[in-house]
Amino acid sequence: NDETNDETNDETNDETNDETNDETNDETNDETNDETNDETNSADVVQVPTLSDEQTAAVEAIVAARGFAPFLLYGVTGSGKTEVYLRALASLLEREPDAQALVLVPEINLTPQFEAAFRTRFAATLADDAIVTLHSGLAEGERARNWLAAHVGRARIVLGTRLAVLASLPRLAMLVVDEEHDPAYKQQEGLRYSARDLAVWRAKQLDVPVVLGSATPSLESWWQAEQGRYTRLTLSRRAVADAVLPAIRLIDLEDERRRGRASFEGLSGPLVAAMKARLERGEQSLVFLNRRGYAPVLSCDACGWVAGCPRCSAYVVLHKPERALRCHHCGWESRIPRSCPDCGNVDIAPMGRGTQRIEEALASAVPDARVLRIDADSTRRKGSAQALFSDVHAGDVDILVGTQMIAKGHDFQRVSLVGVLNADNALFSHDFRASERLFAQLMQVSGRAGRSGLPGEVMVQTRYPRHALYHALARHDYVGFANAQLAERRDAHLPPFVYQALLRAEGRTLEAALAFLGEAAQALAAIPAAERVTVYDAVPLTIVKVMNVHRAQLLVESQSRAALQATLRAWQPMLRTLRGVLRWNLEVDPLDI
Incomplete structure (x- = not known):
């Protein structure tokens, strides 16, 4: 799922920008044509909201900072973190006319609304080219122009995704990382x-403030704040x-089944009734399922055949509208077979549900509703994502169905109901970060x-309503959840209480990859600092084969960051002398193990 999510984010991120740029240019031309009126009346047009006491305290703390000052802005969803960013940046630019600021967001589809907010707020004080975006979805020429504007200091505010943190900003005076917990900030x-982490490091090198904002901070950042290394603003x-x-509200699916209550292809009766009630009141509903496609598996009940990718050790996903089976790891695609290729049974059926299947079910369960699906498949064309989100904001949609693309950052004014499907899978993941990610995801979509x-109202369908994670979610208790997770991690000697590095190897065979990692582990014996490092056995990755390449990993960890870094510095020259694999890579602080 983690690897699929990364690909989903990348595919989504590549599709969102032409329309944004066209709209920005149109707005610029309109402002140019009416320049005199705009300059006269801009202060009247921009409605600056009144800050709450907590927002005021946060802005004052950031503005008063001099030198390196890391802030963790912990604010519940809808608490006005963006307004805090805007006020702090306005104060900075007023105090230092030549200063530059960098604002990072986790995904490209969040940049249009951020850019619109920044342009609206600073229209009277900054030139049009003083606010630029940097991300992989831009055309090469536009990205080069924006990078050059940042490099020469003409761009005062640079807004972008993770690659923007590497931009040349000669007068950088403040950094902001929104949704700092998001795994999309990690280049894989x-x-x-x-x-x-690079934003924090860069702020320290430049001796400037950095603000990390989130409703569900990463446990690493939360622990830094608990230790007093970050200043927490709430x-x-x-x-x-x-x-x-x-x-x-937690909907117990087992109780629904025992009572014989009707369901609609994964949609419980209470959820459907709640959506119908919102439809009657003219309000919008959002259905969240972090699995695109129609169904994750196509199988044969007669012989047990399951459709798999010939190039990967993974199942292919059924995409019904395209009548195709598609691998979300390598892109392999084929037509849906008419019968089982093993036994000839024509009664092959999909198992599980994706967003396409839920969209189809909603058309039957709530026939009068206007249903819109937003995921990587529905937003492949450039500009399509923003067009779809515009329909939602305009009220042309009654029920929105989507993946994590719709779960964070978006300010849907008419949405009063959120339904969450199939969240239980993450409770049984082998990844020790799965619970943290699930809680953050559910808090964000809520x-x-x-x-x-x-x-x-948020309705979460689950078979485990008594699980501690769901109880914390029902109380909106991130603090309690985070402290409980940190206690578990401390007892289990897991990050942030230890420091890890992961060596991955890719070979033509699994044996070759494991042999390479075995030699690499033996080489550690010659490194004195490795005495304080724990080395685990080499094991295959969860998805062993991708594009006919076999993959394995070797985990090393230490309670001392210095000992781990010293070991890695001495280890890398040794690794370069080893042969037998197609490629290898060494990742510090890995997110996926």
């Missing part, structure tokens, strides 16, 4: 780096006066409901 291919209430956090003052 090529040069492996964490944009969040926004405990929503910014809109009459907006409160949504009520969270935050889409009730943002404008409408009473919000």
